[in-house]
Amino acid sequence: MAESIYSKGTKVWLEDKEQGWIHGEVFSCSSSAHEDGTLELTFVNDREKKITMKATLKEIAQNTTRDPRKNLPPLCNAPEYDRVDDLTQLPHLNEPSILHVIRNRYATHKQLYTYSGIVLVAINPFTDVPIYGQDVIQAYAGAAVKKRDELDLSPHLFTIAEEAYRAMQRDSQDQTIIVSGESGAGKTESAKYIMRYMASMKTDVSNMIHEEAVSSVTSVEHQVLATNPILEAFGNAKTSKNDNSSRFGKYIQILFDSNHTIIGARIRTYLLERSRISFQQRSERNYHIFYQLCQGVATLPNSERAKFGLDGVNLELTDGNSFRYLSSSSSSFKIDNVDDAANFATTRQALSVVGIDSERQLSIFRLLAGILHLGNIDIQHRRDAKDAIIDCKSDLALAKAMELLSIDAERFARCTTKKVIDARGEKYESARTVDQAVGVRDGVAKFIYNSIFDWLVRRINDSLGEGGVVVEETEEGSSEERSRRERTFIAVLDIYGFEHFQMNSFEQFCINYANEKLQQQFISHVFKLEQTEYAQEAIDWTTIDFSDNQPCIDLIEGKLGILALLDEESRLATGTDDSFIDKLNSQLKSPSSQHKAIFKDHLHGNEAFTIAHYAGDVSYNVDGFLEKNRGTVPDEHRDLLMGSTNVFLREVVEVGFNVGIDRHAFPSKGGSGGPGGVISPKPEGAAHSSEPGKVVSGRKPTQCSVFKTSLLTLTEALQRTSLHYIRCVKPNESKKPWVFDGSLVAAQLRACGVLETIRITSEGYPTRWRYEDFVQR
Ligand SMILES: Nc1ncnc2c1ncn2[C@@H]1O[C@H](COP(=O)(O)OP(=O)(O)OP(=O)(O)O)[C@@H](O)[C@H]1O
Numbered sequence: 019m020a021e022s023i024y025s026k027g028t029k030v031w032l033e034d035k036e037q038g039w040i041h042g043e044v045f046s047c048s049s050s051a052h053e054d055g056t057l058e059l060t061f062v063n064d065r066e067k068k069i070t071m072k073a074t075l076k077e078i079a080q081n082t083t084r085d086p087r088k089n090l091p092p093l094c095n096a097p098e099y100d101r102v103d104d105l106t107q108l109p110h111l112n113e114p115s116i117l118h119v120i121r122n123r124y125a126t127h128k129q130l131y132t133y134s135g136i137v138l139v140a141i142n143p144f145t146d147v148p149i150y151g152q153d154v155i156q157a158y159a160g161a162a163v164k165k166r167d168e169l170d171l172s173p174h175l176f177t178i179a180e181e182a183y184r185a186m187q188r189d190s191q192d193q194t195i196i197v198s199g200e201s202g203a204g205k206t207e208s209a210k211y212i213m214r215y216m217a218s219m220k221t222d223v224s225n226m227i228h229e230e231a232v233s234s235v236t237s238v239e240h241q242v243l244a245t246n247p248i249l250e251a252f253g254n255a256k257t258s259k260n261d262n263s264s265r266f267g268k269y270i271q272i273l274f275d276s277n278h279t280i281i282g283a284r285i286r287t288y289l290l291e292r293s294r295i296s297f298q299q300r301s302e303r304n305y306h307i308f309y310q311l312c313q314g315v316a317t318l319p320n321s322e323r324a325k326f327g328l329d330g331v332n333l334e335l336t337d338g339n340s341f342r343y344l345s346s347s348s349s350s351f352k353i354d355n356v357d358d359a360a361n362f363a364t365t366r367q368a369l370s371v372v373g374i375d376s377e378r379q380l381s382i383f384r385l386l387a388g389i390l391h392l393g394n395i396d397i398q399h400r401r402d403a404k405d406a407i408i409d410c411k412s413d414l415a416l417a418k419a420m421e422l423l424s425i426d427a428e429r430f431a432r433c434t435t436k437k438v439i440d441a442r443g444e445k446y447e448s449a450r451t452v453d454q455a456v457g458v459r460d461g462v463a464k465f466i467y468n469s470i471f472d473w474l475v476r477r478i479n480d481s482l483g484e485g486g487v488v489v490e491e492t493e494e495g496s497s498e499e500r501s502r503r504e505r506t507f508i509a510v511l512d513i514y515g516f517e518h519f520q521m522n523s524f525e526q527f528c529i530n531y532a533n534e535k536l537q538q539q540f541i542s543h544v545f546k547l548e549q550t551e552y553a554q555e556a557i558d559w560t561t562i563d564f565s566d567n568q569p570c571i572d573l574i575e576g577k578l579g580i581l582a583l584l585d586e587e588s589r590l591a592t593g594t595d596d597s598f599i600d601k602l603n604s605q606l607k608s609p610s611s612q613h614k615a616i617f618k619d620h621l622h623g624n625e626a627f628t629i630a631h632y633a634g635d636v637s638y639n640v641d642g643f644l645e646k647n648r649g650t651v652p653d654e655h656r657d658l659l660m661g662s663t664n665v666f667l668r669e670v671v672e673v674g675f676n677v678g679i680d681r682h683a684f685p686s687k688g689g690s691g692g693p694g695g696v697i698s699p700k701p702e703g704a705a706h707s708s709e710p711g712k713v714v715s716g717r718k719p720t721q722c723s724v725f726k727t728s729l730l731t732l733t734e735a736l737q738r739t740s741l742h743y744i745r746c747v748k749p750n751e752s753k754k755p756w757v758f759d760g761s762l763v764a765a766q767l768r769a770c771g772v773l774e775t776i777r778i779t780s781e782g783y784p785t786r787w788r789y790e791d792f793v794q795r
Pocket residue numbers: 142143144145146147199200201202203204205206207208260261262263264265514515746
């Protein structure tokens with residue numbers, strides 16, 4: 019038995035401190051077992067170092083099923099497998115062999131893409147690669163009528179796009195391409211290439227020059243593509259990991275009619291990072307649109323420019339007029355090779371393409387400028403007391419902000435520095451501290467910005483998905499006719515991957531919760547496919563064990579789980595981050611708690627809790643959890659915003675107040691709810707309104723309840739579509755082209771489930787020979 023796995027000369031992988039894994043081979047293997055039943059195996063690695071190990075026959079037989087780092091050396095494949103297109107073709111399927119193939123393809127042969135069964139692994143090149151042009155699109159378009167292994171084309175994003183398109187055509191079924199990976203891994207770029215593929219695949223441009231090819235894309239397709247610069251301007255920012263990081267998740271459905279021609283798009287977004295509006299980490303920026311506006315303001319009409327209070331604004335930090343919301347990072351405002359003024363023009367053009375005219379655009383910019391001025395309102399201590407004051411007479415920022423938002427400055431100052439307390443029917447005012455007042459001011463800014471973002475998404479949906487294409491209304495027919503013609507969609511889900519930083523907060527908690535849900539769906543999908551394959555090949559099989567992350571999901575979203583406790587605490591006027599963590603500890607750590615194994619002790623004090631996620635343990639610092647979860651403004655500010663004489667501000671914040679309640683926030687096929695036509699369940703705690711579009715009062719849905727509901731609707735929608743997976747991987751931290759850091763890549767493959775699926779495959783039938791290879795052997 020041992021000899022059949024490890025005989026003299028068998029090639030293996032041996033662990034190496036420097037490189038992770040290096041080649042080695044079996045030097046000797048004892049021919050019979052010792053008294054204790056073990057065999058002695060000696061290996062020699064490429065550095066001529068000898069390693070001796072003892073193992074029982076059973077352990078030897080199991081070697082490929084356990085974590086290879088703790089077990090006997092995994093087996094190496096023959097060199098002819100060094101560049102296989104699909105990892106599942108590897109006779110020996112283990113972590114070092116997988117890394118070896120991906121590294122060899124990427125670093126040596128400049129091949130970014132490798133299949134791993136149903137998953138396409140995409141390694142970021144960090145440089146322009148000429149593989150996305152119209153000629154390449156044409157080569158892949160139609161190629162998937164053949165099976166993948168009959169193709170002479172390399173693995174590509176376009177294979178996945180084409181497979182989705184063909185499957186939609188063939189089965190008349192909606193498709194979803196799930197693109198995931200950590201920040202900077204290349205999700206958004208991949209999603210854009212897929213959208214561009216869909217928009218131009220039907221265009222035969224073989225005889226056209228580039229400009230002709232571009233202009234031959236119809237206006238509907240232009241509109242669909244125009245959503246990208248808009249979402250990037252308003253939802254992307256420079257972070258320490260990525261100069262153009264998407265700070266929200268998105269699900270974009272490209273809608274097709276019965277001729278499989280694009281007729282529009284629908285977008286659903288998830289959890290925009292609000293905290294960035296008022297604060298950015300070192301070397302990070304606020305959302306791109308603010309810098310675009312400041313730099314591009316000179317391009318606005320003379321009559322408009324002065325009104326923003328941005329004319330001649332100097333963005334240098336030394337300048338006393340700089341905006342607090344743009345300078346907290348104390349970094350340079352410039353991003354290398356990015357021209358904010360030119361991008362402002364692109365954003366404006368894209369807004370026009372989706373039907374937001376110049377006048378509306380100016381209204382949006384006025385609100386954005388209002389947000390910047392809002393951040394500059396000075397909040398001071400009242401002399402000899404802790405109470406906050408705003409000097410209405412001298413505060414120019416207050417005057418400008420309130421002018422732009424059309425709100426009474428004195429009322430705003432008063433509401434911000436004092437809160438109204440209702441005690442048994444009697445109302446009285448109590449002073450806020452400076453910190454509290456600053457929190458309220460920033461909360462208003464975040465709320466307005468988030469509302470603008472939601473308004474934009476809704477507006478895009480109205481023009482591209484629900485309400486008919488603006489430009490082509492007469493040509494294409496009414497919206498009713500349009501939805502009748504709409505048959506199927508191909509969606510791209512571009513969603514943040516698992517996050518684990520030194521300091522993790524509410525955002526990471528939500529992101530990792532989303533990843534737990536998607537991982538569960540992914541694993542059960544792979545698992546089902548694996549068993550279907552066995553059935554097709556008439557192979558005898560017993561149930562394969564796979565790590566079920568349901569206990570972790572129960573801990574988060576269960577009846578008395580973290581989300582429920584967070585909401586409960588957020589609704590109490592007396593609730594604080596401290597009382598929240600106390601509640602978590604008392605409920606989830608009790609000796610009788612079913613969550614003990616997943617909800618772990620945090621080693622450093624009582625300000626954080628630790629969850630054992632499928633991709634590793636993560637500790638979350640509770641500081642700011644309640645404020646982020648409440649995510650709305652005090653009632654007095656709500657009245658101020660809704661009472662503004664700025665009609666556009668009212669329209670925008672109405673969308674913000676109704677998110678999670680209003681059906682438009684989750685447009686769907688037929689306009690009746692979530693994607694795929696299911697009515698989205700109302701977030702827990704949301705108040706009812708019989709009139710659509712009316713702001714409702716009562717219990718406000720919290721951020722986590724809105725998120726939980728939208729995740730639920732998303733996972734249901736995904737279940738009704740055929741799924742395709744792209745896992746984007748960052749090959750190194752320094753963003754260098756063609757540099758491959760094996761341990762960094764392995765960690766990402768583990769976090770996105772690729773290694774887990776390979777483990778599932780290994781638990782079943784780990785070795786797969788092609789018939790011809792098997793016969794030859
Ligand atoms: N296919 C590609 N070709 C060339 N460069 C790429 C490609 N994919 C990604 N990049 C480079 O990597 C950067 C980061 O990619 P991208 O913004 O798509 O990452 P992401 O995974 O969406 O990150 P985040 O989660 O932060 O939004 C891009 O700005 C680009 O410079």
